[in-house]
Amino acid sequence: MNSTIFKNIVRFVLLVLVQVLVFSRINIGGDNFNYAQVFIYPIFIMLLPIRTLHTVSILLGFLLGFTIDIFYNSLGVHASACVFMAFIRPYVLSALEPRGGYNVNLSPTKSHFGFPWFAIYSGILLFAHLFFYFSVEAFTFYYFWEIMLRTILSFFISAFFVIMYQYLFDPRE
Template structure:
């Protein structure tokens, strides 16, 4: 990883966590749907990322949110789960020709269907972990399911908007 790539990811980390803490904490859809924008940092990392580094970054991202939300490790656990599952999902969605070494998760490069399958699967796993750890029993499962589904939809829409705004077609062609 060259230094400009590393600096870009550090800036993305700070921006996504800051947006989560400052903006998305107060945005709730119908009192049920939450958007966890900080996971965009993990979703948009390069495809060939080292797995151990990915797990560490997942923990750091989730722990940073846990500190500000006072959630006692719920986001850290869910983010580590997302980081753990990410390589498996990428393997399942590998194109016929495989990934290029320079490929990153970009809706313009990989296409809509690939990006939505990738993002929604990982967002569903993350949000399920967050809300099930939050209730910490299966008794509240009926209340958690609408929260999970609406939050996955809300976060998925935000991820697509982020991709269209900040990951331009010009950068995809470089």
């Protein structure tokens, strides 16, 4: 129990640092084609234990997004996307529930549920997160197709790193 909390705190700090120090400086496509960004910090919300209370995960999502926002200098934008993602997480989990049900003490990781399950799970959450993020960033649906393009391009590159994270660290909690 305590080790789970500790690991999550460490993961929180590391993901924020990596996101802010590394990925926020990567500008794929140069200044004229600013469509693809790498978001790796949503992993934190994806990997919260399944038993985490809905309200707690939403609050943690807000905390995570707010922290990222402080460094991105875009107060509220990442936070709203993270809150949205944390909000839909239980619904995605129940939609993807395996036949035997979940062992609620587990975290939804690749090592527990296999690669295809994790790919679908993280893909849905990541896409929702990115779409919400770019919508709030544009703050208008007037540029809907541009939002869509940014979401899709960022989705592929971010998903790659999310899956890579699973293979590199193979987290179990």
